[in-house]
Amino acid sequence: MTNVLNTVVTYAGFWLWKDGLIVIRVEPSWKILTDFLLLFFSMDFLMYLFHFLIHKTMLYQLIHRLHHEATDPKPMDLFILHPVETLSFGGMWLVLLLLLPFNWYAILIYLTVNLVFGLIGHLGMEPLPIRWQDSWVMRGLGSSTFHHDHHRDVDHNFGFYTTIWDILFGTLRK
Template sequence: MLWLLFLAENAAITFLVLYTGRLVQGRPYVYTRREWGICAVTNMLNTVVTYAGFWMWKEGWITITMNISWKVITDFLLLFFAMDLLMFVFHFIIHKTFLFKIVHQLHHEAVHPKPIDLFILHPVETMAFGGMWLALLLLYPFNIYAIVIYLVVNVVFGLTGHLGMEPLPAAVRNLPVVRYLGTSTFHHDHHQDVQYNFGFYTSIWDRLFGTHKH
C-alpha cells in the first residue's frame, strides 16, 4: 500500500511540474511517447528512493527531528548547500568522463529544455541523485520541516531550470543574492554549452572552479 502512496506522491509532483510549466509558458507542450515512458521510469525509481528512505527511518538508520526551532532554517540551509555541492561534483564528473555518453547524454538531447526534461534521466543518474539524498539523511538528524521545505525548493529549481524561458526580469536576476542562484537562464545556458554551469541551485561552485558562464 505504501508503494502506491509514494508512487502517487511522485506522480502528483510530476503533474504539478508539467502543469505549472504550461501555465508559466502560456502554451501547451507536446510530449512524445518516449518522453512519457522515460518520465514514468524516473517516477518509479524516485518511488524506490522514497520507500528506501521511509524504510531506513522506520529501522532507525535515519533520524528525523520534529521540533520547530532555528534548526528548521539551519538544517534547510545545510541540505540546500550540501546537495548543491554533491550534485555539482557528480554532474561535473559525468560530463568529464565516459559516463557522459553512457549516462547523461540522454538528458542533453534537449538543447532547449522543457518541463518534462526534468524527468528525462538515465536510471543510473536518477538513483545516484537519490543515493546522495539518502546518504545525507543517514549522516545527520535533519528536521522534518527543513526536509519538506528543501524538497519543495528542489522541485521549484528543477522546474525553473527546464522552463525553456526566463521568467525573471534582468533587474531581478542581478540582485545581490539572486545573481548567485541557478536561474532558468543559468541552466538553459548549460544545455546550450555543456562545458559550463554544472551547478543546480546556485552558481557558487561554478564560480569557484572556473566553470561559470557569464
C-alpha cells in the first residue's frame, strides 16, 4: 500500500508541475548542491517534527505502532507504514516543492538519498567500517544503529537523515 500511495503522491506532484504550481529548474548549475542541501535539511526537520509528534500523541497507537511492531527492523519494514503516514510525508514533500523552485537534478539526488537512508536505517547492521562510523560526519548522520535504537526505545532518536534535531531537542539516545 505504501508504494501505491507514493505513486499517488508522485502523480499529484506531476499534475501540480504540469499546471505550473510546482516549478522545476532543469539547467545544471552550482544550485544543484544548494537545492539538494535545502531539500535534505528541510525534509529532515519536517520528518523529525512529524515523527516526534506522532510518538507523543494518540497518533502513535492509531497509525505508527504498526511500523514499530518490528523491534529488529529489516529493509522491507521501511515500507510498512500506515496510509496517513505515507500521505503525510508525501504532503510535506509536495508543500516544499510548491513553496520553492528546485533543480531537477537536486530532486533526483534527494529522492535517491532518501531511499538509501531509509533502507540503511532498516538494515539491521552497519554497512560501513567501524573507523568510518566513529568520524564526526557519520556521528551526525542517522545510521542503522541509530534507527534500530529508535525501534527499541520509542522515546528517542526521531531523526531521519541526521541526529541534529535529536541533539537540539534533547531526544538523542546516548
